[in-house]
Amino acid sequence: MRVIIELDAELASRRCARFVADLVRKEPNCVLGLATGSTPLLTYRELIRMHKEEGLDFSQVTTFNLDEYVGLSSVHPQSYRQFMQVNLFDHLNINPNGTNIPDGRALDFEAHCRQYEQRIHDAGGIDLQILGIGSDGHIAFNEPGSSLGSRTRLKTLTSETIRDNARFFGGEDKVPRLAVTMGVGTILESRRCILLAFGAHKAAAIRDTVEGSVTAQVTASALQLHREVVCICDEAAAGLLVRRAYYAEVERAQSLLEAGERTQLGIGNQLG
Numbered sequence: 001m002r003v004i005i006e007l008d009a010e011l012a013s014r015r016c017a018r019f020v021a022d023l024v025r026k027e028p029n030c031v032l033g034l035a036t037g038s039t040p041l042l043t044y045r046e047l048i049r050m051h052k053e054e055g056l057d058f059s060q061v062t063t064f065n066l067d068e069y070v071g072l073s074s075v076h077p078q079s080y081r082q083f084m085q086v087n088l089f090d091h092l093n094i095n096p097n098g099t100n101i102p103d104g105r106a107l108d109f110e111a112h113c114r115q116y117e118q119r120i121h122d123a124g125g126i127d128l129q130i131l132g133i134g135s136d137g138h139i140a141f142n143e144p145g146s147s148l149g150s151r152t153r154l155k156t157l158t159s160e161t162i163r164d165n166a167r168f169f170g171g172e173d174k175v176p177r178l179a180v181t182m183g184v185g186t187i188l189e190s191r192r193c194i195l196l197a198f199g200a201h202k203a204a205a206i207r208d209t210v211e212g213s214v215t216a217q218v219t220a221s222a223l224q225l226h227r228e229v230v231c232i233c234d235e236a237a238a239g240l241l242v243r244r245a246y247y248a249e250v251e252r253a254q255s256l257l258e259a260g261e262r263t264q265l266g267i268g269n270q271l272g
Ligand code: F6R
Pocket: 034, 035, 036, 037, 038, 039, 040, 066, 067, 131, 132, 133, 134, 135, 138, 139, 140, 141
């Protein structure tokens, strides 16, 4: 896993937005996997700026969101559909028909989850998945104990997640108890993932994800099995990582490679 540690959430989000923008420029009809919550907000703000000021074109992009609360209609102010409209889609030239979010009011959830997986498959799979992380180490709503091979399905939220999200609903008793969520297995099939984390309250989850064992108790740790994951954190979220010096070395080498400074890395030198 590549670990990029930036000074603050602003710089980290700009870095994330650059990864997204590079892909959208290279493959205008790419498929993006998107997250909600407070973590991706600055990334979305930067993408909106790039669209407005630099002409970043989203007209051919398809998106799939990770999850949605069960019981909320798409126009409910706390629904993830509303979140995405207000914080991203309404400000881009994206085709509304190309934006996919699970339906929290589906009548037959089993069929709906199957169809959601099929839609991802029919779109050619997800090229780049953006992820936040819960303080208990969850990705999407794959709470601790979720199968690491799980697919899109209904999931019961933990009391920790309900507590974390109560601020948006004006009280724990108003937070839905269930969500429809992509599974860990679904996420692992994305071609690339970016895991974002900001703040000291995410430090333990990031430590367990990046440097802990792969375990269903920290579903984000399954990303260690993925072939292309970039974890972008701010200083606070990286606060408990032991191998920080090495991650910085890797980034230094990466920058030299990107700048074409190959000899400084010993490439082409005769060492012995
Ligand atoms: C939301 C999602 C969740 C959040 C996580 C962190 O679509 O998938 O896993 O990413 O709960 O939430 P924030 O960003 O609000 O700390």
